[in-house]
Amino acid sequence: MPKYNERGSSSQRGYGSKWQGARELYLAQNPFCADHKERGRDVIATVVDHKIAPKLFEAKQSRDPERITRAHKLFWDRNNWQGLCKLCHDSHKQRLEKSGVVIGCDVDGIPIDSNHHWSGGGG
Template sequence: MSKYNDRKSSAERGYGHKWQRARADFLTKNPLCADHQRLGRIVPATIVDHIVPHKGDLKLFWDRKNWQPLCKQCHDTHKQRQESGSAAVGCDTNGVPLSVNHHWSAGGG
């Protein structure tokens, strides 16, 4: 760890050479952003996201059923917002709010 940063390095968190090879293989087989695909859009994926945050659990970390391809924009915006506990922003293709707490959602607000 850096004396200026208490967070472990990417390699120390499991994102070393083995991960880079697995990531490249996964993105070759799953080249499109899953979030954009659900909306009928074709956007290249550049990040392998853990659907359920692994929080250091190596079994969950390496479980490919827990991986999804995302573009950087999706990963860095609404995925990070979800993980931080903030409300989802926007709506699906039917106009239904993504946040279950939105006042238009059944039982929300």
């Protein structure tokens, strides 16, 4: 896991005043946690999450103009955003980004992610 200083500051990663304004507007328009909503529960979202991490800081460090452009587009693409509560964002969303597998199982104990190694997937 990268150390904090290797990730850059929040501003270096794109989370400056422009992001804060866009975040506030998005949460006002999408007030509920997307993960909880899927389970039929209304829990207030406090984090705007990128479904696919844009890795803007890493793109800037690469100095590759095409990679930077792609990262910027992904960062500001509202279709790539979802509101999450802090618990969902800081727990299973982070595990998903690290492992690439959705955590959880159905009522029969079968993993819900078809890529999970117990499902015969590639995970």
